[in-house]
Amino acid sequence: MITKFTIGRRHSGDTWNVINLVSDIKWVTDLNFAAGTLTFDLLFDSSFYPQDGDVVEFQWDEQKIFYGYVFKVSFKEDKKFSITAYDKTRYLKNEDSLVWPISTISDRFDTVCKMAEISHKVVNGSDYKLPAEVADNKTYFDMLKSSIDKTQKATNQMYYVLANYDVVELRKAPYNELNIIVGDQSLLTGFSFEKSIDEAANSVRIIKKNQAESQQTSSTSSVSEESSGEDPAKTSFNYTDSIAGNVQDWGKLQKVENAKDKANDAQMKQRADELLKEKNKETYTLSLTCLGDTSLIAGNSVNIQIDDLSKAGFWINNTAIMKATHTFDVDYKCDLEMKVNEPWLENNSSE
Template sequence: MITKFTIGRRNSGDTWDVSSLASNIKWVTDLNFAAGTFTFDLLFDGSFYPQSGDVVEFQWDEQKIFFGYIFKTTFKDKKFSITAYDKMRYLKNEDSFVWPVSTISDRFDTVCKMAEINHKVINVSDYKLAAEVADSKTYFDMLKSGIDSTQKATNQMYYVFANYDVVELRKAPYNNLDIIIGDQSLLTDFSFEKSIDDAANSVRIIKKNSSESQQTTSTATADSESAGDDPKTTSFAYTDVKAHDILDWGKLQIVENAKDKANNAQMKQRADELLKEKNRETYTLSLDCLGNTSLIAGNSVNLQISELSKAGFYVGNTAIIKATHNFGSDYNCNLEMKVNEPWLENSSSN
């Protein structure tokens, strides 16, 4: 049940208890570099008008759930519909910065100071990121670049999370919950999907030469054109790599232009990297379950879904990528789970 729900002016200190006026309360946490979102409807009783920038605080069963600020308000039929974001919203601010060699922990600390938000590094990274220039980028984009590079190098996934009024840098999974979601525990419905829509099993790295007419190919299988180039003086060098599952999926090819000074070995290395990244099915697992405030993005849970196992897929412990909490008398959650090769074990149903 709601144990605190207030809206207050940011500077004056005036505060209103709106717990008896609110409905359709929804809280969303997402690992995809997005601020936590808190939406609700509010009956208008004439006592006050919510204003942009007002502070929203919400607690459920004495647990601190959301602290943030009103960014959007609509009014219709004597009711306000309000959208508030937590402090990560200020990481959408744009800036330009030259990053020295530094860790993602260092960069997180720097951008939070520039965004003027309370923050804390929970899990420290020692991996040194290369120096780079961020020109007119959001702080989220700056962090994403460093987090992606850190993950590729260390196989450790870092993410940003608003722990009430403090923005934190965490490593996923942050908390391995003892909670079991399954046939006999919390689960009310699920959907599972696998797809090769975004997969590739053939990668071609192309190097354009505008001064020669000769064309060289390493297992070349197709041509490429660039509008505006002179066909008489333009040629391409290709470096291709392929996967065996072309026999199963058909040919799914992507192309990338080589860096200007890349040699054949570097082109081959880049092609191998892209193939490793793209040559895979993607899996989507969505769960509907009874509400629990521990089920937030970044934590992991244990799954026991017999129907899914019977269909040939066993998914055990996996992390929550996105969590939507619907507060009310029927408190429930919608979860999007991280399901990929490290988490998915394909077992035969025969």
């Protein structure tokens, strides 16, 4: 049950207890660099009008669930406000231009949070030194995503950003390996599973463009090439391919990438092999609907025991939550999107 739900002005100190006025509460956490979201309806009360920027605090069964700010308010003929609030990670959508020195993901997380003026904490840091780079006109989320992706590629360890009530944290995934079982005899009320090769590639071609007139190579994309007015008689391409054995099973699914400037044949072949390894795989989607539990949030992992899924040839044991949607009602439930295309990388970490 709701044990706290207040809305308050950010600086005046005025706060309203709206426990008896709220309904249709949904809370979403998502690892895909999206702010935590709380949506709810609020019954009209002439003594109080919600405003953009108001502080929202929500607790369920004495558990601190959400601390954030109103970003959207609508009002309809049913005399209810429909409100969208975001947690503090929303301010990581602020845009900026920065020159990063050689530094770690922990350093960069600390820097952007200070610039966004949000309380934060490095729960799990990394010692891996990222190269210096320029981030021009990018969101702080984009800057962190780039740094996290590079850190994961180098160390085999995934990091993510999530709000822990009113503090934004940098964490290592999985943050908490829950002992909870989501399955036939425990919490589960429904599931769907999908596998796909729609985004896969089993043939990779790295292309270098040669222009006879200038004898230079270019990494310009094909779209800009078509509009550049280049002379077909003076343009040719060199190709470096990497092809997987499962072409006979899936058919040829080809991805093309332009070679970096001055890349030699060996470098082009290395890049083709790397990209093939990355793209030559099925993707899997497992969605679960289960009874509500406040620990089922993005970044934590749970144990899966679904007999029908195993009988259909898919064995999924402990896996991670990528996105969690909690619907707080008389029947409190969760909708979970799980990470099943590859295991968490904790056990293979080189750190």
